[in-house]
Amino acid sequence: MPETKTVEGYDMKQEVFLPDNYSPAEDEPFMNDRQLEYFRRKLMNWKTELMEGSRDTIESLQDGTRNIPDVIDRSSEETDRALELRTRDRARKLVSKIDAALRRIDEGEFGYCSVTGDPISLKRLDARPIATMSLEAQEKHERREKVHRDD
Template structure:
């Protein structure tokens, strides 16, 4: 599954703040009604936009020039920081593919339903992880199977 990083969570929280401030999908409403779908579509689009914006800032920093610290320790520290930043951006690039897939599922009416069981994933899970494709139970079973096959 790949757990979200703190950067991913921060960007997702910023995206949520850009949405209709008084509305959060509720269990009292019909599951995946038009308002739910509109909420998740806007959330996914805003999340993707935020990731692109952060990537643009990283790209701009890279284009500003090479690391020029004279001290070897400072230079090593800067290079380590850049390595971490680039790995984060690579993770986010992969996340964009998941966001695009979620948007496609929204268009096709499949969003919010488990790809394994067909059951509703649940609003709380989707709010926490809008690109989720499985219920918690199906995800746990999937991870157990992965762990067993890795241990063999």
């Protein structure tokens, strides 16, 4: 998180310089300002892409309303719309997970397993920045979930 300094009653955050080719490395302090800024930007870019996709879907659904006389063509279009709406619903849920990850960055909890408190590997966070558990804790959770689901 950028360092915050109070000047005349105002909190002023210092900008974190992040080169374009920056990638978090294991040999630097875990969740330092540069790593946090890297993940913040990655999450914000991902959220922007999802939101733009949602806007495009809404526009295409509004523009695509038409009367199709052929039953098979109409059915096909309705199936496509239902699939698109389901995809958008998944994107909406993903946006809320991204927002939660951004809150964890602001609160200083990002990058740490919610179960064990241990650091989540940088490779895992880079691949899935919304991760809340370490790989080991996630695997244990999924095994437990599978066992209970089979009952």
